[in-house]
Amino acid sequence: MSEQTDPRAEIISAYAATAAMPDDTGHFPTDDTLFGGRFMPEALMAVLKEVTEAYESSKTDPAFHREFADLLLHYANRPSLLTEARNLSRRAGARILLKREDLNHTGSHKINNVLGQALLAKRMGKTRVIAETGAGQHGVATATAAALLGLDCVVYMGAEDTKRQALNVARMRMLGAEVVPVAIGSQTLKDAINEALRDWVASADTTYYLLGTAAGPHPFPAMVRDFARIIGVEARRQTLEATGALPDAVCACIGGGSNAIGVFHAFLPEESVKLYGFEAGGSGLATGLHAASITGGSVGVLHGTRTFLLQDEYGQTKDSHSISAGLDYPAVGPEHAYLHATGRAIYEPVDDREAMDAFRVLCQTEGIIPAIESAHAIAGALRIAPRLAAELGREPVIVVNLSGRGDKDMHTAASYFGFEGGEL
Amino acid sequence: MNRLQDVLKNARAENRAVLIGYLPAGYPSVDGSIEAMRAMVEGGCDIIEVGLPYSDPAMDGPVIQAAADQALARGVTTPDVIRAAGAVADTGAAALIMSYWNPIEHYGVDRFAADLAAVGGSGVITPDLIPEEAGPWIAATDAHDLGRVFLVAPSSSAERIALTAEVCTGFVYAGAVMGVTGARDQVGGAAQALVARTKEATEQAVCVGLGVSNGDQAAEIAAYADGVIVGSAFVRRLLDNRDPRKGAEAVRELAAELADGVRRGSKAR
Structure with a gap:
């Protein structure tokens, strides 16, 4: 970039860009299904209208643009690096570029969306934010933004997840947030969302629900995407700078799908770029113990949106299973449902074993410890590399969104790989 | 005209509010819940809301969650809930199903309406469906002459109250407080203001629920609303009485207390 260019310009244009989807009613329509809504x-409905108005006016407000861009530049550490993974590339037979969202403040891509929404909450005059969290990354980011901006913060977290992500629970508490373990239902992310909704319906006059993924009722899928959109805008520019061309494929892991839609969105118009979302295959789709909503689920409504979800024959939500707490969610954002239905993006499951193999490979070839969530995207890239190479007749260029770092997963990894006593 | 409309019309002729009681189907068992609902009718409920237990009841407090969770754990299904509604209809009371949207959509919108109408059910309350998303549901309920009950809330604008009342057939459900289901010590003034605002928008009956648990509260609401809706307090009686016969008896007593309150309150109009 030239000296004259305002470093905020890229962030502002990423956020302010208009998109064809969703439509005015908050839907992502295909020929036979109205996703979203x-x-x-x-x-x-009153507070959702308030949120919608605040979001829409922020898209064209220069003061908001400056504030958001300054926070991402000088607090969150944007732009994030695009790292050439030379050792992994040799092993994969593809040129792999890692979008380093793990290097953001708080250790994941979540901070982008959280800072945006927390600023909106302030503009709406709310004094308290609530959030759900699975792996704890969104909770930590929310607690961080709340501390910075002077907001009270309550984070709902499945009781099961508070155990497997104890480090993040301690971080949130250290940052001044109240963490409420949710001990009902499956005690994971979906139950934390239910509990946050119960709080919000009674507290909406003072409270903003800072949803952590590109799901939920309109306008959350569009708004969360727009705040995360900078990931793909930067990755597109950085790939052009590094290789002189667009990548052949972009890979991301999918739980609710916010990091994926964030990295995909700027590439949607580029037909030559294949987009791959890797869902949590858990113990394998055949076992029924997984979190692969698109490849192993069906169309339904959960948490305010029509999308793909895991459900039984009567529309009761089935429990999801994944070694990764952040992907352990039985539905997916509606824009991914739409991209799947229209064929623009390709979704495949990656099971626990493949993800953990990729986790170790990245640690030991590149010296980067990824979040187990992100390891699903690494595994997916390793899987598609030979396929793409065969199709293209040359070494493919693959961007992988490394959505977060793996410090929080050390206990799970130590126990999975059988380090002595499962302790560090 | 279906039975829901008859019941509302008759109560209006008697210048009194109706009493509407809720229990989830399947707790303590499907047959046990049917027994308890019959006891509610005997105790004086005019309309029964048969709850369809759902895995993600984001509008329900801990009491209804507990009963619904146990019902699901014991395997209650949508056909069981429809059967329970049919059993309630056989008593002569109006039977409504209260369900979150996904179980209806997944069962098949038209199939759900047809199957409920076939057993004599009168309508459905859909707490997480708004009119803007209800196109296919409006068509299906019209086709099968079922009542459609949507909710309004203290936070609803005049515009949204009008939009919502417009698509209700039967009555409009006015949420008394901002919050989830569960008994509260006081229902408060928000309910009365909401009923007044809703009545400006519609000629339809307006019934008040959320938080009502005793005869005095029922009397207070019956003085200004067309119906009083009680849920968690009934469920509490069943949770506290593990012997199904004692549970049914406790539910009958509460229904009688509430019915008495409704009549006292209606006289004060």
Whole structure:
């Protein structure tokens, strides 16, 4: 970039860009399904309207643009690096570029969306934010933004997840947030969302629900995407700078799908770029113990949106299973449902074993410890590399969104790989 | 005209509010819940809301969650819930199903309406469906002459109240407080203001629920609303009485207390 260019310009244009989807009613329509929408109690319609108005006006407000861009530049550490993974590339037979969202403040891509929404909450005059968290990364990011911006913060977390992500629970508490373990249902992310919704319906006059993924009722899927969109905008520019061309494929892991939609969105118009989302295959789709909503689920409504989800024959949500707490969610954001239905993006499951193999490979070839979530994307890239090479007749260029770092997963990894006593 | 409309019309002729009681189907068992719902009718409920237990009840407090969770754990299914609604209809009371949206959509919108109408059910309350998303549901309920009940809330704008009342057939469900289901010591003034605002928008009956648990509260609401809806307090009686016969008896007593309150309150109009 030239000296004259305002470093904020890229962040601002990434956020302010207009998108064809969703439509005015918050839907992502295909020929036979209206994905997205708003399936929420009437009691929340007033605050959802408030959020929608705040989001829409922020898209064209220069003061908001400056504030958001300054936070991402000088607090969150943007732009994030695009690292050439030379050793991994040799092993994969592809040129692999890692989008280093793990290097952001708080250790994951979540901070992008959180800073944006926390600024909106302030503009709306809310004094308290609530959030759900699975792996704890969104909770940590929310607690961080709340500390910075002077907001009270309550984070709902499945009781099961508070155990497997104890480090992040301690971080949130250290940052001044109240962490509420949710001991009902499957005690994971979906139950934390239910509990946050119960809080919000009683507290919406003072409280902003800072949703952590590109799901939920309109406008959350669009808004969370727009705040995360900078990931793909930077990756596109950085790939052009590094290789002189667009990548052949972009890979991301998918739980709710915010890091994936963030890295995909700027590439949607580029037809030559294949987009791959890797869902958590858990113990394998055949076992029924997985979190692969698109490849192993069906169309339904959960948490305010029509999308793909894991459900039984009567529409009861099935429990999801994954070694990764951040992907352990039985549904997916509606824009991914739409991209799957239209064929623009390709979704495949990666099971626990493949993800953990990739986790170790990245640690030991590149000296980068990824989040187990992100390891699903690494595994996926290793899987598709030979396929792409065969199709293209040359070494493919693959961007992998490294959505977060793996410090929080050391206990799980130590126990999985059988380090002595499972302790560090 | 279906039975829900008859019941509302008759109560209006008597210048009194109706009493609407909720229990989830399948707790303590499907047959046990049917027994308890019959006891509610005997105790004085005019309309029964048969709850369809759902895995993600984001509008429900801990009491209803507990009963619904146990019902699901014991394997209650959508056909069981429809059967329970049919059993309630056989008593002569109006039977509504209260369900979150996904179980209806997944069962098949038209199939759900057809199957409920076939057993004599009168309508459905859908707490997480808003009129903007309800196109296919409006068509299906019209086709099968079922009542459609949507909710309004203290936070609803005049515009949204009008939009919502417009698509209700039967009555409009006014949420008394901002919050989830569960008994509260006081229902408060928000409910009365909401009923007044809703009545400006519609000629339809307006019934008040969320937080109501005793005869005095029922009396207070019956003085200004067309119906009083009680849920968690009934469920509490079943959770506290593990012997199904004692549970049914406790539910009958509460229904009688509430029915008495409704009549006292209606006289004060």
